[in-house]
Amino acid sequence: MPAAAAEPVATLPHPTITLLQTSSLSSVVQSELERMILSGELPPGEKLTEVALAARLGVSRGPLREAFRMLEEAGLVRTEKNRGVFVRSLPVEEAIDIFDLRATMEEFAGRRLAETIAPPALKEIKGLVEQMDQAAKAKDAHAYHRLNLRFHDRCVELAGNAKLTAIYRKLIKELSLFRRLNLAETMLMPVSAGEHRHIVKAIASGDAELASRAMFDHVMESKARTIKNHQRPPAAGADANGRAIEKASR
Secondary structure, X not given: OOOOOOOOOOOOOOHHHHHHHHHHHHHHHHHHHHHHHHOOOOOOOOEEOXXXXXXXXXXXXXXXXXXXXXXXXXXXXXXXXXXXXXXXOOOHHHHHHHHHHHHHXXXXXXXXXXXXXXXXXXXXXXXXXXXXXXXXXXXXXXXXXXXXXXXXXXXXXXXXXXXXXXXXXXXXXXXXXXXXXXXXXXXXXXXXXXXXXXXXXXXXXXXXXXXXXXXXXXXXXXXXXHHHHHXXXXXXXXXXXXXXXXXXXX
C-alpha cells in the first residue's frame, strides 16, 4: 500500500513577524483615532470604549490598547484607573503655555527662514498665504484654518531642525484639544491673513530680526485672542468648549 500522505504541519508565524504585524496595525489604528480626535469627531472628555471602537474599526482589542498607549504618550488621551481612557480636555492655562512655546519656536523659524529660504520654498509659502486670502474673502473658516495650520507647520519644517519640528507638531496636536468658539472668526480672518502677508514679506526681505519678530508677534496675538475668547460666555447653541451642539438625528 502506498504510504499515507503526511498531514500538513501547521506553522505559526514567527514571533518577530507577529510583532511587526501588530505594531503596524496599532499604528494604523492610532492614526485613525488621532484623526478622529483632532477633527473633533471624538471630542474632549469623550470616553474611548474598547468594544465599540474595536467593532467600528474592525480590529481586536490588542492593537487598540497599544494605540491608546501611543495616544497617551502624544498627550491626546488620558487613562483613569478603573474608569477607562478619555480624550483629554486641555485647560486654558496649558493652552496659554503652549502659545508661549510656539512663539519662541516660530521666532526661531522666522529668523532661520529669512537667512536661508530658497526661492521655491518662498514661492510655496506665498502661495499658501494667497490661498488663505481667498478663503478669508469667501468666509470659508474651515479652509482658512486648514491652510493656517499648513502655513505654520511648513515654516517650522523649512527651518531645517527636525527635533524642533517634531516637538512643534506634538504641541499643535495638544493645542487642538482646546476648542473654544471664535465668535468673530469670519471677521478676524482678514486680520489674520494680513499678519501672514506681513510674515512672508519679512521673510522675503532677508531681515532676520524683522522676520523673527513678525512670527513671534503673530503667535502672541493669537494667544491674546484665545484669552479674550475664553473669557466670553459660550455662544447660544455651543457647549463650554465652544463646540456646536447638534440635535441627535438618531
